[in-house]
Amino acid sequence: MSSQHDLTSAARSEFDALLQQIADYTLATEKITSDEAFDTARLCLMDTLGCGLLALAYPACTKLLGPIVPGATLPPGTGARVPGTAWELDPVQAAFNIGAMVRWLDFNDTWLAAEWGHPSDNLGAILAVTDYLSQKNLRVGERPLVIRDVLLAMIQAHEIQGILALENGFNRVGLDHVLLVRIASTAVATRLLGGSRDDILNALSNAFLDGGALRTYRHAPNTGSRKSWAAGDATSRAVRHALMALKGEMGYPSALTARLWGFQDVLLNGAAIRVPPQGFGSYVMEHVLFKISFPAEFHAQTAVEAAIALHPHVAQRRAEIARVVIETQESGKRIIDKTGPLANPADRDHCLQYMVAVPLLFGRLTAEDYEDEVARDPRIDVLRDKMEVIENKGFTRDYLDPQKRSIGNAVQVFFQDGTQTERIAVAYPIGHRRRRQEGVPVLLKKFEQALRSRLAPRQADAILELCHDRARLERTSTPRWMELFVI
Numbered sequence: 001m002s003s004q005h006d007l008t009s010a011a012r013s014e015f016d017a018l019l020q021q022i023a024d025y026t027l028a029t030e031k032i033t034s035d036e037a038f039d040t041a042r043l044c045l046m047d048t049l050g051c052g053l054l055a056l057a058y059p060a061c062t063k064l065l066g067p068i069v070p071g072a073t074l075p076p077g078t079g080a081r082v083p084g085t086a087w088e089l090d091p092v093q094a095a096f097n098i099g100a101m102v103r104w105l106d107f108n109d110t111w112l113a114a115e116w117g118h119p120s121d122n123l124g125a126i127l128a129v130t131d132y133l134s135q136k137n138l139r140v141g142e143r144p145l146v147i148r149d150v151l152l153a154m155i156q157a158h159e160i161q162g163i164l165a166l167e168n169g170f171n172r173v174g175l176d177h178v179l180l181v182r183i184a185s186t187a188v189a190t191r192l193l194g195g196s197r198d199d200i201l202n203a204l205s206n207a208f209l210d211g212g213a214l215r216t217y218r219h220a221p222n223t224g225s226r227k228s229w230a231a232g233d234a235t236s237r238a239v240r241h242a243l244m245a246l247k248g249e250m251g252y253p254s255a256l257t258a259r260l261w262g263f264q265d266v267l268l269n270g271a272a273i274r275v276p277p278q279g280f281g282s283y284v285m286e287h288v289l290f291k292i293s294f295p296a297e298f299h300a301q302t303a304v305e306a307a308i309a310l311h312p313h314v315a316q317r318r319a320e321i322a323r324v325v326i327e328t329q330e331s332g333k334r335i336i337d338k339t340g341p342l343a344n345p346a347d348r349d350h351c352l353q354y355m356v357a358v359p360l361l362f363g364r365l366t367a368e369d370y371e372d373e374v375a376r377d378p379r380i381d382v383l384r385d386k387m388e389v390i391e392n393k394g395f396t397r398d399y400l401d402p403q404k405r406s407i408g409n410a411v412q413v414f415f416q417d418g419t420q421t422e423r424i425a426v427a428y429p430i431g432h433r434r435r436r437q438e439g440v441p442v443l444l445k446k447f448e449q450a451l452r453s454r455l456a457p458r459q460a461d462a463i464l465e466l467c468h469d470r471a472r473l474e475r476t477s478t479p480r481w482m483e484l485f486v487i
Contacts (some may be wrong), residue, residue: 015201016256018273019208022160023200025280025294026187032155037282038324039470041151044109044158046243046467047290047443048120049485050450051108052101052365053084060345062105064229065097068472077120077135080128083485084454089133095239099124099232105367106228108300109431110289110406111158112331112399115165117177119288120232122157125185125238126150129192130478138479145192147481150210155285160164160184162284166402167274173267178234182207185238193246203241208263209255210237220338223347287405290431292442295367299332300355302426303409307359310413313421314360318379320415326356327410327425329394329399337389345370353384356411398427407432459484 014020055061066087067073080094081087082101089097099121102108109120129151134144161184170179186207190200213234217226245251255261256273264272272277294304303326314321326338338351348354348370357380358369368374395408410425428437447467451460463484466473 011254015035015205015251015253017258019201019204019253019273021280022183022187022204023197024235025160026156026191026200027197029152029156029191032152032282034155034282034286035154037285038148038474040152040285040288041154042467042470042473043290043440043443044120044154044285044288045123045147045151046447047292048102048108049083049104050447051105052098053450053454053485054106054107055101057083058104058367060225060294061100061228064100067384068093068096077139079135080131081486083127083482084487086487091128092131092236092239092243094128095124095204096229096232096236097124099181099235101232103231104228105295106281106297107291107295107367110291111162111165111284112289112298112405113162113166114169114178115171115177116331116335117161117165117180118160118231119158119184119284121178121181122161122188122235123154124149124232124235125242126153126157126190127478127482128191128239129189129242131482133193134478144477144479146474146478147476149192149292150478150481151474153192155282156280157184157188158284158288159280159282160187162288163275163278163280164273166276167401170212170268171271174214174216175267176215176218176230176448178230179212181231181234182210182238182241185235186241189239189242192244193242195242195246198251199245201253202249203245205251205253205255206241206249207238208242208251209252210268211263214453217346218350219335220340220347223350224344225346227346227350250382259384287433288434289429290439290443292429292431292446294355294365294392295349295370296355296365297336297350297352298429299329299336299407300352301429302407303328303332303352303356303411304359304365304407305426305429306411306424307356308363308365309424310411310421311360311363314413315363317415318361318383320417321383321386321413322416324356324360324383324387325410325412325414326352326387326389327388327408328352328395329408330391330393330396331399332407332409333389333391339384342375345372351384352389353387354380356387357383360411361412395427404433446457455487457484 079088082097130145161180190203336352398404398406406427408427412423414420
C-alpha cells in the first residue's frame with residue numbers, strides 16, 4: 001500500500017525499499033555467476049543485433065534513425081555507434097536508434113508473466129553507454145569495457161525487467177510494458193557509467209516519476225508504429241536519467257510510495273509493486289524466450305507453428321473451409337484476438353487471426369507478410385472472418401505456472417463437407433528454454449542470415465567467427481565489437 005506520510009510534512013524518508021533493492025542488486029555484480037545465463041546472453045546479443053539489422057531494410061524504421069536534428073553527429077571516437085549504419089551519435093540518441101531497430105520487426109526475445117515485454121530492448125542503452133564510455137576511456141589511456149561487461153549488464157537488465165513483470169500487470173491499468181525497460185536500463189546504465197549507490201537511487205526515482213506510456217498504440221482501434229519505437233524511447237530516456245544522475249541531479253526517495261502523489265497511488269490505485277521471494281538473480285536470462293522462426297507477437301508463436309503444420313492439409317481445399325477454431329491462453333485472447341480491418345503492419349502483427357491465416361494459406365510467416373502488398377490478398381480476410389478464438393483454460397494455467405511457462409495454442413480447420421483436419425496443439429515454441437537444444441541451431445542460422453542481409457561478407461564472417469568462440473568474444477572490447485558492424 002502507499003505511504004501514510006503526513007501530506008503537510010516536508011520531512012524526507014529513506015529511499016523506497018524497492019529502489020534500494022534494485023540498486024543493491026545492480027551493484028552486486030560479483031553475484032552473477034551462472035554459466036547458463038552468460039551463454040544465453042551471448043545468444044541474446046547475437047539475436048538482438050540480428051533483429052536490428054533486419055529492420056534496416058524497412059524505410060518506416062530507417063526514417064527514424066540517425067541524429068534527431070540533421071547533421072548533429074559526433075566526431076569518430078567520441079560517441080556511440082549504431083550497428084549496421086555509419087552513424088556515431090550521443091549515447092541518448094544512439095540508445096533510441098538501437099532500441100528502435102531491435103524492436104521494429106517484433107522479432108527479438110520475449111518475457112511473459114503478469115506483464116509482458118522484451119528484455120533485450122535494454123540493449124539500446126547498454127550498447128550505447130558501453131561504446132560511448134569505452135571510446136572515452138581509450139582517449140585518456142584507460143581500459144575499455146569488454147563484451148563480458150555487456151553480457152553482465154544484459155543479464156541484470158533482463159532480471160530487473162523480468163522479475164518486476166512476474167507479479168505486476170501494469171497492462172491491466174493501461175500502462176505499456178516499456179515502463180520496465182526504462183527502469184531496468186536506468187539502473188544498469190547508471191552503474192556502467194560509474195554511478196554510486198546514491199546515483200542509481202536518484203536515477204531510478206526519476207525513471208519512476210516519468211510514469212508510464214499508455215498502451216493505446218498497441219491495441220485496436222489505434223494500433224500503430226509507435227509500438228515499434230516505444231522501447232527505443234524508453235531506453236534512451238534511461239540513458240538521460242543516468243547521465244543526469246552522474247551530474248548530481250537529485251532523486252526523490254518516496255517516488256513510489258508517496259501518499260497521493262507517488263507512482264503507486266497515481267498509477268496503480270494504491271497497490272504496491274511486488275517482488276517475488278526469489279528476488280533478483282539470473283533467472284530471467286536463463287528462461288528467456290527467443291523468437292526464432294516467426295516475427296510475430298509471442299502469444300501467437302505456437303499458433304503459427306500449428307498453422308504451418310496444417311498448411312499441406314488445407315492448401316488445396318481453401319475454398320472448402322467452413323471455419324477455423326483457434327484455442328489460446330487468456331493473455332493471447334485479450335491482446336491479439338482482433339477482427340475487422342487492419343490498418344498497417346503494426347496492426348497485423350498483433351492480430352492472432354492474421355498470423356494464423358497467412359501460414360494456413362501460404363505455409364510461411366515473414367516480416368514481409370505484414371506489408372500492404374501481401375495484406376491486399378482478399379483470401380486472408382475471407383479466412384479471418386471464418387475464425388473463432390476461444391480461451392483454453394488449460395493453456396492459461398500452464399502459461400502462469402512458473403514450472404512450465406508454456407505459451408500453448410491449438411488450431412483446427414473444419415470443412416464444408418463435415419470433415420476436419422487434425423487438431424494441432426503446440427505447448428512450447430521453439431524459442432522456449434525447454435526446446436533450447438532444438439532452437440539454438442535455428443537461432444544461429446537466423447543470425448547469420450541477418451548479418452549477410454546488411455554487412456559485407458568479410459564483416460559477417462569475422463563476426464560469426466568471433467561469436468562462436470565465447471571466451472574470445474567476452475574478451476573483445478566493446479569498441480572493437482561495434483566497429484565490426486559499421487558500414
